[in-house]
Amino acid sequence: GDSVTQMEGPVTLSEEAFLTINCTYTATGYPSLFWYVQYPGEGLQLLLKATKADDKGSNKGFEATYRKETTSFHLEKGSVQVSDSAVYFCALNRVESGGSNYKLTFGKGTLLTVNP
């Protein structure tokens, strides 16, 4: 079945440091890939997405490139801020056989803490 593997946290960085959170996936076909973020005390919300190979999703200074050859979708940011402290979830969605069913599969999440 489909699966998403994220680097285990927690990840602790100083402000302005470079961030990478690794994400790899296993799925047949051509999934769409997502990063969701959960800020403290808030619900999950979409951060960025990519729907086909070599697409780059970007938002709020975060980027991730859909690499089909390595089945990866690593999240990066060049200079993190304290306000980026949150849990980050990598996810995939794809159409199952028959084209009518699809499910959204999440990784376990990575807690990021950014210190001033």
Add this chain to the structure above:
Amino acid sequence: GAGVSQSPSNKVTEKGKDVELRCDPISGHTALYWYRQRLGQGLEFLIYFQGNSAPDKSGLPSDRFSAERTGESVSTLTIQRTQQEDSAVYLCASSRFWNTEAFFGQGTRLTVV
């Protein structure tokens, strides 16, 4: 409505009681998902609906858990004879298509005492 709405937001129940959790998705969203998030853990898939059908129930932890969706809208997750290990935040999400954003509700925090 403007977003995915879940009710109640908090529920405290005694062990052995049944509970019903409700999800109102965004109008027009064909897919609806239920997840469970235990404290400090990731998202555990429970079930999803395509329209009113549930093609994948593989995530339901036991036969104490059931869910239904009617009118391609509201969904109810029912937990019978609750146990302490059922304590978690139950999240609902909906999306229009498979490759579009899923919108999450704020969740129902269930505590079994």
